[in-house]
Every structure is written in structure tokens, then in C-alpha cells.
Amino acid sequence: MDWVWTHLDLISGETLAHIGLSVPPIVIGLLVSIPLGYWASRSAVARSVLLTVGNILYTIPALALVVLVPVVLGLSLLNPLNVVAALTIYAVAIMVRSAADAFASVSADVRESATAQGYSASQRFFRVELPLAGPVLLAGVRVVSVSTISLVTIGALVGIPSLGSFFTDGFQRAFPLEVAVGFVLVLVLAAVFDVVLTLLGWALLPWNRGARLTASAARVLSQPQPSSAGVP
Amino acid sequence: MAIEFRHVSKTFPDGTTAVEDFSLTIPSHETTVFVGSSGCGKTTLLRMINRMVDPSSGSILIDGQDISGIPPVGLRRSIGYVMQNSGLLPHRTVADNVATVPMLTGVPKRKAREDALALLDRVGLDRGLAKRYPAQLSGGQQQRVGVARGLAVDPNILLMDEPFCAVDPIVRDELQQELLRLQGTLGKTVVFVTHDIDEAFLLGNQVVILQRGGRVAQVGTPKQILADPANEFVADFIGAKRGKRRLTAEVAASGDDVLLVDAAGYAAGVITAPGGRLELAAAGTGPKSRSVSNKTDQAGDA
Numbered sequence: 461m462d463w464v465w466t467h468l469d470l471i472s473g474e475t476l477a478h479i480g481l482s483v484p485p486i487v488i489g490l491l492v493s494i495p496l497g498y499w500a501s502r503s504a505v506a507r508s509v510l511l512t513v514g515n516i517l518y519t520i521p522a523l524a525l526v527v528l529v530p531v532v533l534g535l536s537l538l539n540p541l542n543v544v545a546a547l548t549i550y551a552v553a554i555m556v557r558s559a560a561d562a563f564a565s566v567s568a569d570v571r572e573s574a575t576a577q578g579y580s581a582s583q584r585f586f587r588v589e590l591p592l593a594g595p596v597l598l599a600g601v602r603v604v605s606v607s608t609i610s611l612v613t614i615g616a617l618v619g620i621p622s623l624g625s626f627f628t629d630g631f632q633r634a635f636p637l638e639v640a641v642g643f644v645l646v647l648v649l650a651a652v653f654d655v656v657l658t659l660l661g662w663a664l665l666p667w668n669r670g671a672r673l674t675a676s677a678a679r680v681l682s683q684p685q686p687s688s689a690g691v692p
Numbered sequence: 693m694a695i696e697f698r699h700v701s702k703t704f705p706d707g708t709t710a711v712e713d714f715s716l717t718i719p720s721h722e723t724t725v726f727v728g729s730s731g732c733g734k735t736t737l738l739r740m741i742n743r744m745v746d747p748s749s750g751s752i753l754i755d756g757q758d759i760s761g762i763p764p765v766g767l768r769r770s771i772g773y774v775m776q777n778s779g780l781l782p783h784r785t786v787a788d789n790v791a792t793v794p795m796l797t798g799v800p801k802r803k804a805r806e807d808a809l810a811l812l813d814r815v816g817l818d819r820g821l822a823k824r825y826p827a828q829l830s831g832g833q834q835q836r837v838g839v840a841r842g843l844a845v846d847p848n849i850l851l852m853d854e855p856f857c858a859v860d861p862i863v864r865d866e867l868q869q870e871l872l873r874l875q876g877t878l879g880k881t882v883v884f885v886t887h888d889i890d891e892a893f894l895l896g897n898q899v900v901i902l903q904r905g906g907r908v909a910q911v912g913t914p915k916q917i918l919a920d921p922a923n924e925f926v927a928d929f930i931g932a933k934r935g936k937r938r939l940t941a942e943v944a945a946s947g948d949d950v951l952l953v954d955a956a957g958y959a960a961g962v963i964t965a966p967g968g969r970l971e972l973a974a975a976g977t978g979p980k981s982r983s984v985s986n987k988t989d990q991a992g993d994a
């Protein structure tokens with residue numbers, strides 16, 4: 461364990477680098493997927509095309525993508541943007557399906573009622589459809605977050621520092637402790653991101669708070685929850 | 693706020709004709725009910741009034757103004773709309789749901805919230821429900837919030853698309869009475885769509901019975917239609933043919949009441965008959981006064 465205490469600077473530096481490489485693909489992936497997913501939820505053709513493209517992109521091996529991206533973008537091989545760009549592609553590939561499902565989950569009744577009340581198309585999107593798509597979008601982002609944090613380690617193979625550097629370095633030096641440190645920290649980071657996202661969801665989607673509670677409570681009690689509200 | 697349909701037709705892109713050459717004048721400050729089976733175009737007609745659906749041909753006028761020239765979003769904000777499954781926004785509280793349209797039209801948040809609370813009182817809801825989310829309310833309460841939301845901008849016209857058909861018969865009865873009470877004080881131009889002829893007769897000043905393709909089978913007051921069905925279709929639709937409305941006084945119930953049975957022999961209600969004699973009310977004593985209580989009939993239709 462001495463190695464850990466003598467290398468705290470290195471460990472914290474690689475952890476920060478790892479976070480720095482993970483956050484942009486998650487955020488950009490979400491932002492790009494929202495319009496694509498909305499389009500996919502509106503048109504069956506768009507849905508099948510977008511989901512097929514997403515599936516194909518996801519089958520490209522990660523290492524190949526990390527090597528291909530700098531060639532395509534004309535960046536130097538050691539530029540961290542390569543990893544960000546490659547992981548953004550994966551994030552979008554995963555997230556488009558979630559986003560399409562998220563917008564499809566908004567009830568037609570509610571959409572129609574918002575229109576009938578006099579919401580304009582953009583007001584309806586930002587004030588009704590986007591918030592109501594929130595819970596499913598959040599579920600998608602949680603998957604993307606875990607996947608991105610684990611995939612960032614691939615960058616170490618082409619010399620872009622992250623917690624993955626402990627894998628490559630540890631293997632080369634036949635030093636299992638270093639590999640274990642990298643492994644544990646990746647898991648911890650993924651867990652921390654997941655907790656943060658869940659808390660964000662709790663704060664941003666207040667109407668959704670009771671939903672899971674009621675569902676699990678109902679399962680446990682295996683009887684319908686009595687309505688706390690009196691019959692009018 | 694009279695609404696006028698002039699030779700309105702609607703053919704959807706898939707080729708189905710929902711409405712064909714429909715003309716009707718809907719008088720102000722009264723309730724007009726479109727009633728008919730599914731596929732008769734009643735909802736399409738309703739949605740043409742706030743431009744959720746635009747006619748393929750013909751025109752619709754509100755107070756003489758052709759609405760095809762009015763931008764739909766603004767038009768919809770000036771017309772109340774209540775729909776079947778309340779259509780409340782699940783992510784907004786009850787108060788916010790009621791306040792939402794006034795806020796879209798620029799009413800300050802604080803005032804819109806205060807007005808929303810007053811509207812909850814008006815539709816018979818406890819103010820304590822204001823901070824709840826729609827999913828935490830019963831079906832009947834949700835429908836009341838839906839009505840409050842429809843009234844929030846104090847519209848002259850209120851469109852109601854089968855608003856009470858998804859609640860149980862007892863709650864429906866309460867909601868119908870509440871609507872009659874509200875309409876008695878507010879005097880809106882209400883256009884109400886239902887497939888339930890009893891509801892149509894109860895709520896409507898003017899009842900429009902529709903056949904397939906939005907063809908008008910008969911227009912009239914409930915009395916006119918009951919007393920003189922225009923054709924076989926209407927007679928069948930209002931139940932005259934099945935004898936549901938052909939009542940016979942049968943045996944004495946308790947006291948001065950006589951039991952009324954329909955042609956099939958089911959008890960339909962009771963009527964007061966002092967000393968065994970029926971007293972006929974003079975014609976025209978209030979459009980809604982009824983000596984026959986046909987609760988069992990309504991419940992059976994639900």
C-alpha cells in the first residue's frame with residue numbers, strides 16, 4: 461500500500477483527468493440525443509434509421525474508434541479530444557434509443573391537452589414534453605455515464621492519461637496493486653456519478669419522487685395503495 | 693359568442709370523411725350537446741372550434757368572425773377545453789395546472805396562483821389539494837381540476853370532450869350537477885360532446901344527435917326530441933324504440949308514489965300521484981323540472 465501513499469498526487473491527477481474526459485461525452489451525448497430522439501419519436505422512418513445507425517456505431521470496436529477519430533478529425537494522436545469525440549459517438553449511439561423512448565413515453569393525451577390549452581409548439585416541447593421525458597432520459601444518462609467512465613480507460617492504450625493508465629502501466633511493470641487501484645477507482649467514480657445523477661433527478665423531477673416508492677410499496681404490500689385523498 | 697358552422701366538411705389525409713356538409717348555429721350562453729356513437733364526427737366538430745382540426749372546406753364563425761384567420765395558439769388560449777382523461781400535466785401541481793394558461797397569456801404568477809385557488813373553490817375542491825400532483829387525486833377530483841383549468845382564463849366558450857365518461861356513475865352524477873350549477877351562474881357558451889344520451893338530455897339546452905359522417909339526425913331541445921323523434925335512428929338512439937322511455941305506472945310504491953316501469957319491465961323510477969291520480973305539470977314549467985327521477989336508468993346506462 462505504500463505505493464498508494466507515495467503516489468497520491470498521481471492518483472488524484474489521473475482521477476481528475478478521468479473525470480475531465482468522462483463529463484463532456486455524457487453531456488454532449490445527452491444534448492445531441494434530445495433533438496434526435498424527439499425526431500425519432502415523431503416519425504417511424506426517422507426512428508428506424510436513427511436506431512439502426514446508432515446500433516452500427518456502437519459495434520465499432522472502441523480501440524479502432526480511438527485510432528480512427530484523429531485521422532478523420534485531423535488531430536494529433538495524443539490529443540485528449542480524440543477520446544472525447546469517440547466516446548461522444550458511443551454516448552449518442554446509446555442515448556438516441558433512450559431519448560426516442562423517453563419522448564414516446566409522454567402520453568398523447570397530455571400532449572394534445574397542452575396544445576388545446578394554447579401552448580405553442582416550442583412551449584409545449586420545453587415545458588411539457590422535455591420535463592415529462594425526464595425520467596426515461598435520466599435512466600438513459602445513467603447507462604451512458606457508467607459506460608463512458610469505463611470506456612475512458614481505453615484512451616490509455618493510445619497514451620491519453622486517465623485511470624486507465626494504471627492498467628497499462630501496472631501490466632507493463634507486472635505490478636498488480638497499481639492495476640487494482642485503477643480498477644477500484646473506476647468503480648468508485650462510476651458509483652459517484654450515478655449517485656450524483658440520481659440526486660439531480662430527484663431535484664429536477666419532483667413529481668416523479670413518489671412514483672418508485674409507491675410502486676415498490678405496492679409490490680411489498682401486494683395490494684392497491686389506498687388513496688390519501690377523499691372521494692369528492 | 694354564437695358559433696356558426698357553415699357547410700363544414702372534413703376529410704382526413706387517410707381518406708376517411710369525418711364530417712360532411714355540416715351546418716349549425718350554436719347559440720350563446722347555452723349548452724349545446726353533440727351526441728352520437730363513436731365515429732359520428734362529434735369530437736372532430738368540437739376540435740374545429742379551437743382549430744385543433746381545420747375543416748377541409750366550409751367555414752366556422754365565432755360571433756361572425758371566420759376563425760380560419762385567427763392564429764390557432766391565441767384562439768385556443770381564449771377558449772376553455774376540458775377533455776376525457778382530464779389531460780392534466782402530470783409534472784405540475786394542481787394549482788399550477790389551473791394557473792398555466794393565464795400564465796402563458798402573461799398574467800403574473802402570483803395573481804394566477806391566487807385565481808387558481810379561487811377556481812378550486814368554485815368547482816368544489818378543497819384548497820388543500822392545490823399543492824398535490826394530479827396522480828395523487830381521484831378521477832373525479834382530476835376532472836374537477838380539468839374544469840377549473842378550462843375556466844381559468846374566464847373564456848366565453850367552453851369546449852368539453854366527453855369529460856365525465858371515465859368516472860364511475862355516482863361521481864359522474866355529482867360532476868354533472870356541479871356543471872349545471874356552474875353554468876347556471878356563469879352562462880358560458882358550452883359545447884359538450886358525449887355518447888351518453890341521458891347526459892345529453894340532462895345538460896343540453898340544445899341537443900344535436902349525429903349520425904355517421906357528422907350528419908345531423910335531429911337538433912332540438914331534449915323535450916322536442918323526446919316528444920317527437922325525427923326518424924327511426926333518433927327513436928332508436930334515445931331508446932324510445934326499446935321502450936326504455938315508454939314508462940307505465942304499475943303498482944303503488946310507498947305513500948303517494950307510484951312505481952314506473954319501462955317496456956322491458958325494469959323499474960325506471962317513481963312518480964308522485966296523490967290519491968292514485970297523476971297530476972300533469974303545465975307545459976313549459978322550467979326546462980329542467982322533472983317529476984320523474986330516473987336514477988336507476990342513468991346508472992344502468994353507465
